[in-house]
Amino acid sequence: MEEIIIEIDDEGAVEVKTKGFKGKGCLTASKWLEEQLGTTLETKRTSEYYAEETKEHVKINRGDGN
């Protein structure tokens, strides 16, 4: 399931995370919210992001859609 998760700590610091999005789609999925809340200071890609990216490359290289 696709989710956008926002965590706000006791100092009012905000982190936005995404879960379940395919490949680079996760970066754009939460962009609208990040713009509503303020200015982006830093974006870190996690291992899940790179795993999805690798799967996409494999699909493209095989070219058979499987």
Next chain:
Amino acid sequence: MSHVTTIDLEIKDLSALKAACERLGYLWLEGQKNYRWYGRYMGNYAMPEGMTVADLGKCEHAISVPGASYEIGVVTRNGKTTLLWDFWSSGGLERIVGKGGCKLKQAYAVEATRRAARRAGYQVTEKRTLLDRFRGAMGMKQVDGIRLTLRRG
């Protein structure tokens, strides 16, 4: 989790700020043009960005915090909203609103997210939880926080 973005929070939605005040039991004073403070700039702290000494004490709306004798001023310039307030201990604000206004910032972030999410067609669930955060010399620490989860409705 596929990516994590850290946001420098800005107040862009006054209705969310009003809702944040309501959430915390603070009183939104619509159209009040002055806020209570010490009344004289002592020069021992930097002015908020874009503000001069002449701006202190003036605002477009104010926030009254029960238990504090000073108030918070809400000022919007060139589309950017700033909260002006005197954190000197005798005014009582920092004791209640937290260092840097952190409790109001947290409540604003929750309300702003809820509003933006609803407009974009998401359902929101809210949960108080412990979050892992880096706290300088103390290293990683579990701190109180709020987690909002957005799913397509």
